[in-house]
Amino acid sequence: MPDLFEPKPRYQPLAARMRPTTLADYVGQSHLVGPGKPLREAVERGQLHSMVLWGPPGVGKTTFARLLAEECDARFATLSAVLSGVKDIRQAIAEAQQHQAQTGRSSILFVDEVHRFNKSQQDAFLPFVEDGTITFIGATTENPAFELNNALLSRCRVYVLRKIESGALVNLLQRAVQQDQSLKDANISVTEETLERIANAADGDARTALNLLEIASDLAPASGDKRVIDEAVLSEVMQADVRRFDKGGDYFYDQISAMHKAVRGSSPDGALYWFARMLDGGCDPLYIARRVVRMATEDIGNADPRALQLALNAWECQERLGSPEGELAIAQALAYIAVAPKSNAVYSAYKSLRADVASMPGYDVPEHLRNAPTKLAKSLGHGAEYRYAHDEPEAYAAGECYLPEEIAGQRWYEPVPRGLEIKIREKLAHLAELDAASTQRRYEDEG
Incomplete structure (x- = not known):
């Protein structure tokens, strides 16, 4: 008889079960750890340096840091900037010092979401990074040039982790189906085309891709001795929007920037593509409408004053009609201003005037x-x-x-x-x- 009081094994999601244990199994980031790359060579020599890992969610920043510690035979400790303060930082440093004194092994201190630490909290790391007590690895989804202190940045190298390509995600999903014991026990059957759709929906996020596969495997109906992830299962899993659009984050502004630059570059297709991408990610159409008005004044100006009126009309349509009719009006305005003649003369004059007025004396109004x-x-x-x-x-x-x-x-x-x-x-x-x-x-x- 089983012991009713014996603790059950703790459940781990598929993403955790598929976490790689060596750099050879790590998916993506070949520009950093591929053969002959400087970071890869530094790891192989056991000469790891402090760094900041900057990239979107789900690309494996935490896993990457753990693997670096394993490869360098270093103790791995973690802090979350969301939950920790200076007291926790001091305790982590003290533990690293004690471990080094007892074993001679160095420690890697991994700080997740490091951009959430304020200046004094970031400064607390400086002397210990400087004297080698810890090798500091910070992870952030935000631009470190804006969010981290110059003093901390000057002691670290910044590495950009990219979204994982769809082909690499498909390989990861295939490996999960073939190697994960739970999926093997369920005898999951899934086509490569279906895995490609899951990978595309995950938008470069390995964790999301594995989560989608696990949900689909749970919902898959039995067909003989197999459980098949078919079109009906996939549609049910995909009904929730999983696209990445971090409102207020770098990816938010990157896509807006891309749309604005497409308009400035007279590319209606580019402008409409990024408009559709932002809508797909859940962006408020009214925010885009306001940006279109800005584009009409900044990049078209008096070369075609109708552009501003059309942009204002599109904004009003969105407010009055909502979606999808209002979005069509915004699309019309975007296409128009993209092909309109361009002039930033008023924008440039206004910027120059503001700067000159701020630097000049306050001249009197002439008598006349x-x-x-x-x-x-x-x-x-x-x-x-x-x-x-x-x-x-x-x-x-x-x-x-x-x-x-x-x-x-x-x-x-x-x-x-x-x-x-x-x-x-x-x-x-x-x-x-x-x-x-x-x-x-x-x-x-x-x-």
């Missing part, structure tokens, strides 16, 4: 431009000699200056020779000629 609502203001000369443009030829007061005298000749807005700004450029050139003629006449009259 000042408001004169009272007799006192008029007696002080406010508005004197102001020329009313509508009373002038071509409704233009040639030679009049609308800037402080100290910067009277400064120009910021330079229309580009594209779209409607061709006409604006011609108009400004004509007005400049009228100014020059007016100035010449004034000199002649004064001479």
Whole structure:
């Protein structure tokens, strides 16, 4: 009879059961640990250095760190920046010092989500990284240049872990079906095409791919002596969205950046692709609509003023109609602004002006431009000699200056020779000629 009080074996998900035990079994990151790569050679020499592993979830940052410790015969200790504070850091350091004194073995301290530590917590590692008490390995999904202290970054090398390619994920899934005892006991039958669909849905995340396979194997109906993962099972598993779209994280901004750059590069297909990708990942369409308005002003501007109106209309459609009708309006606006003539002249002028105004003195408003609502203001000369443009030829007061005298000749807005700004450029050139003629006449009259 089994002992009812004997503890049952702890359940481990498939992703944990398939965790590799050697670098040879590690999936992906061949650009870091492939034959002849500097990190691989450093590991083989047992000369591991402190590092930061930067990459998306599910690419194996924790597993990677564990394998490095195994290869270098180092003690492996972990901290989670979500759950730990300075007290925990000090305890981990003390344990590393004690272990080194007793055994002579060094320690690798792996800090998961290290970007969540504040400056003082990150600073707590510095002396012990410096004196070799620990080899520091931090893992982050966020850009370390923005999230980590320069002092800590200067003592570490940053390695970028990439999303795992679909083919590598298929190989991992095949290995799981062939080697995992639970899947072998269930006699799971699955085609390579089905595994490819699971790999594509996992979007470069090995943990997600294995989780999907395990869920599908649990749902697979018996067919003779096998349990078959068929189309019906796969559809049921795939009904939940598993795409990666980390709102507020680097992947969020990377995709927005890609869409904006596709618009700037006049690629409607590129712009619509990234739009669809963001929607597929769960991005709020209204956020994208706001970004489209920004693109219309920043990259099209006065080369085609209709772009801004179309972008605003798309935003309003999304607010009024919701999905999917509103999304179609956003797509229409995206395609239009992608092929519209481009000009960043207003954007560049505005940025330059903001910088110049911040660095210049606060020049007074010239007398002729000042408001004169009272007799006192008029007696002080406010508005004197102001020329009313509508009373002038071509409704233009040639030679009049609308800037402080100290910067009277400064120009910021330079229309580009594209779209409607061709006409604006011609108009400004004509007005400049009228100014020059007016100035010449004034000199002649004064001479």
